[in-house]
Amino acid sequence: MISRTEARVLWFCATVALFYLLFPVVVVMTVSFSSSKFLDFPPPGYSLQWYRALLDEGWLSSYWITFQVGTLTALFSTLVGVPAAFALARYDFPFRRSFEALLLAAIIVPPIIKAISLYLFFAPIGLANTVLGLVLGHTVTGVPYVVINLLATLKGYDRDLERAAQAHGATPLQAIRTVTLPVLAPSVLVGAVFAFLQSAQELLVALFLLGTVEKPLAVRMWEGVRISLSPTIAAASGTLVVLALAALAVVALALRSRRRAPA
Amino acid sequence: MTGRREERWIVFALLLPALVLYGACFIWPTGVLLSRSVTEAGELSLVNYRELLETPLYLGVIWTTLRISVVTTVVCLVIGYPVAMLMERAGPRARILLLLAVTVPYWLDYIVRTYSWMVLLGRYGFVNQVLMWLGLVDVPYSHLSSELAVLVGTIQVMLPLMILALFAAMTRIDRTLMDAAAAHGASAWRAFRTVYLPLSMPGVIAGALLTFVNTVGFYITPALLGGPRQTMISQSIETLAAKLFDWPMAATVSVVLLVISLAILVVFNRFFGLERLAGGDR
Amino acid sequence: MHDGRRKQDATGVRIDGVSKAFGSRAVLRDCSLDIEAGTFVTLLGASGSGKTTLLRIIAGFLSADRGDILFDGRSMRGVPTHRRRLGMMFQSYALFPHMSVFDNVAYALRMRGDTDRLAARVGEALELVRLEGYAQQRPDRLSGGQRQRVAMARAVVANPPLLLLDEPLSALDKELREQLQVEIKTIHRSAGTTFINVTHDQGEALGMSDSVVVMGNGVIQQAASPQELWNRPVSAFVARFLGGSNLLRAERRGAEARLADGTVMKVHGPAPDGPVELAVRPELVTIGEGADDGANAVPATVRETIFLGEAIKIVADVAGHTLEARVPVARAEAARPGARLVLRWRPEDTLALPAEAGGKDGAA
Structure with a gap:
């Protein structure tokens, strides 16, 4: 199917590209375990000092804020996105294209524009510098992720499953509760994970809407990177690598159970 | 049909949360911001736009942004295409491995990825050590605050997005078509050029649009790896708003950025629509 | 139970x-x-x-x-x-x-x-x-x-x-x-x-x-x-959908119907006088001269033969129409592409059915 030379050329290109992609990640992980006081790479020895420093320097509050905001964002995005996905998948309505474009715009509009426009709007009504304000801001970007992930599954979802449930004695509500929701749950979960991740990593909206009173993780890292290149940042980065891997694992598991569903 | 009215209410109820959220937290605030750009002391005025056009600094920022975005998009395409192609053509195990290698950095915080470039490219960083060891430089100097640093960092950040968009389109290509081309006498290269490449164009266009639009509005990496001469639009908006409190000008520059982004959105929406953004299963 | x-x-x-x-x-x-x-x-x-x-x-x-x-x-x-x-x-x-x-x-x-x-x-x-x-x-x-x-x-x-x-x-x-x-x-x-x-x-x-x-x-x-x-479809639509039947456009008058080229056949079936479609099942068609037993007999040119195992399917041109016959292998020796022979079937197997709008000739 794929000739030898072809394969060699492709593998060579891919190896170079993947080295470029992954090497920096490896560097951060390695430096975070360094025993040196500086950012030497390769490090002279290994220790957990910088992870301990995370605890000493009060990073925990940042993790907590980010966890709060991320979880609420995932929750709100799900509550708003799931019904919207049902509307898009099952009904035809005027302005449908415009609604899709709106969701697309919510992802594509640059974060700086969201940040300053929300700040301008929230400041006079007292939502600036509140967790709720930031959650609302992040939910704007989170909803499309929920919709996109669920939409793909909903389009392939066999509505005969609901019909089968009702034919065999389930009321319409029972059919949704016992069949539709469990079958769609993995896709909803994937969307929620995406919404959480984008919230946890978003910088500018967080900076403008909460940055002056609390320090979400992204804001704290940003300030750390700008002021000094202390390896504490590397340790924080290490925890984020773990977060990304954990999210990936959740998504992989969810997708595996989703693949079970008849397409 | 009976139930048409009822159906309309159901659709309305399903969309209501999204409409309220987007009305209040997206459309209205953006409108408020835009209105700041066309008012001066409470009166309608285009004075801000004149200032924008007459200030070389702003025009320079826009030019820099477009230049960096174009270069990033092209380089991502060139590097990403073979990777995506290999991913599509490789066996199932190699494919999963490659997907993993692309997805993990994709999901990793921009700040983290940029931070690692700061470590690598700094005065005493790994890159300088290697260059000195090779005898290419004598005195260590920082590679940061340069356009090259911005490009190296930005391309690395955008590359997974490009690869995944290309991969999603390539999986739609019927594998037997290449065999058919070979059976009818095409060499591997000609089969690629006449069959595979044209069929992968949707991925190329989608990937290029997504990469470009993300780079145009990018803030983190250019701000950390670039110097004053690499200031991009997002940075200048941030500076105008947060440091100079010049909200009318911040709004005006935002309009420029918004127009560029929305123009790309319109093209993307015409070609692909919402679902393509998912890029398959990411 | x-x-x-x-x-x-x-x-x-x-x-x-x-x-x-x-x-x-x-x-x-x-x-x-x-x-x-x-x-x-x-x-x-x-x-x-x-x-x-x-x-x-x-x-x-x-x-x-x-x-x-x-x-x-x-x-x-x-x-x-x-x-x-x-x-x-x-x-x-x-x-x-x-x-x-x-x-x-x-x-x-x-x-x-x-x-x-x-x-x-x-x-x-x-x-x-x-x-x-x-x-x-x-x-x-x-x-x-x-x-x-x-x-x-x-x-x-x-x-x-x-x-x-x-x-x-x-x-x-x-x-x-x-x-x-x-x-x-x-x-x-x-x-x-x-x-x-x-x-x-x-x-x-x-x-x-x-x-x-x-x-x-x-x-x-x-x-x-x-x-x-199977035996008594009420319309050409049904016959066509069930498949297998030959359907020929004709004009019925009483017990006879006339094909476009002038061939006249004896017919049965529910359709009233006027335009009809004649349904003839392929397995009821036989080959050969035979005595004048009142059967519909038409000269045909064999276009193609297809071996089906227990029978042979003969596709033949008959009076400007395409007709299919299914005959036991032993009776089909004369059937070679290009051969001219006579195809016969009984009047009671010639069903005149109300024509379907836009229906076409030939095997359904």
Whole structure:
């Protein structure tokens, strides 16, 4: 199917590209375990000092804020996105294209524009510098992720499953509760994970809407990177690598159970 | 049909949360911001736009942004295409491995990825050590605050997005078509050029649009790896708003950025629509 | 099983003047039909014929714009699906992917709160479809045939008096399809309940059913036993859809009909004088001169012959038409491409049927 030379050329290109992609990640992980006081790479020895420093320097509050905001964002995005996905998948309505474009715009509009426009709007009504304000801001970007992930599954979802449930004695509500929701749950979960991740990593909206009173993780890292290149940042980065891997694992598991569903 | 009215209410109820959220937290605030750009002391005025056009600094920022975005998009395409192609053509195990290698950095915080470039490219960083060891430089100097640093960092950040968009389109290509081309006498290269490449164009266009639009509005990496001469639009908006409190000008520059982004959105929406953004299963 | 039980456990279904439109497109037009309790009825039609819509109205997934559905004389208007006491099989199997085989089958009992001897009854249902060892498997681990058997167990476990089959076999390959046809028929015979099946497969419809309802363009074209349908189609539409018949355009006058080129034949059949289509089954056509026994005999030129095993299919040009004959191998020696011979068939096998608008000549 794929000739030898072809394969060699492709593998060579891919190896170079993947080295470029992954090497920096490896560097951060390695430096975070360094025993040196500086950012030497390769490090002279290994220790957990910088992870301990995370605890000493009060990073925990940042993790907590980010966890709060991320979880609420995932929750709100799900509550708003799931019904919207049902509307898009099952009904035809005027302005449908415009609604899709709106969701697309919510992802594509640059974060700086969201940040300053929300700040301008929230400041006079007292939502600036509140967790709720930031959650609302992040939910704007989170909803499309929920919709996109669920939409793909909903389009392939066999509505005969609901019909089968009702034919065999389930009321319409029972059919949704016992069949539709469990079958769609993995896709909803994937969307929620995406919404959480984008919230946890978003910088500018967080900076403008909460940055002056609390320090979400992204804001704290940003300030750390700008002021000094202390390896504490590397340790924080290490925890984020773990977060990304954990999210990936959740998504992989969810997708595996989703693949079970008849397409 | 009976139930048409009822159906309309159901659709309305399903969309209501999204409409309220987007009305209040997206459309209205953006409108408020835009209105700041066309008012001066409470009166309608285009004075801000004149200032924008007459200030070389702003025009320079826009030019820099477009230049960096174009270069990033092209380089991502060139590097990403073979990777995506290999991913599509490789066996199932190699494919999963490659997907993993692309997805993990994709999901990793921009700040983290940029931070690692700061470590690598700094005065005493790994890159300088290697260059000195090779005898290419004598005195260590920082590679940061340069356009090259911005490009190296930005391309690395955008590359997974490009690869995944290309991969999603390539999986739609019927594998037997290449065999058919070979059976009818095409060499591997000609089969690629006449069959595979044209069929992968949707991925190329989608990937290029997504990469470009993300780079145009990018803030983190250019701000950390670039110097004053690499200031991009997002940075200048941030500076105008947060440091100079010049909200009318911040709004005006935002309009420029918004127009560029929305123009790309319109093209993307015409070609692909919402679902393509998912890029398959990411 | 026994006659006494049959009367009790089978639903008699009456379709009374049902019409249905989606937007401006009429899908069903004034359909009426009586389905006797305990029979196996198949709705046969091409896609777009309205057969699936009719089944969904019977199931209660859709409501009729006009007309009514009656179960044992009781109107089903306003009765939701889950209270219609149904079992149902689907083309896509519609097995719940997040439940085991056991839970899928048990679903039909649990939703009705009918959980007496639950495990035993699920076990019996699985035994009936020969899947005893599979109770704890997930549906995605099963083959297509096994999945449809699970669906069958789920459909019958609660002993519903009416079973609806929405093209359950059309996703399976030929061998499995024929095997499951037999199993479904067997289950119907032992359950004694009413089965309403939907299919586009003529062979399946004729093979499985007590009665076949041919549907086309939202109208019931003919409802009859398989034999009657095969031997006495009432229209060219039905003959064409059942397939196999030669159909020739002609002009009827009394007991004779004239083809376009002037050939005259003796005909039977229900169509009145005027434009008709003549249906001639290929297996009733013979080769050879023979005595003047009153048969329709026409000179033909053999275009192609196709070996079918027990017979040979001859495609021939007859008076400007294409005609198919199916003759035993031993009688077909003269049939070589290019050969000229005489094809004969009896007047009573020449059915004059009301012509279908836009119908074409030749084998259907």
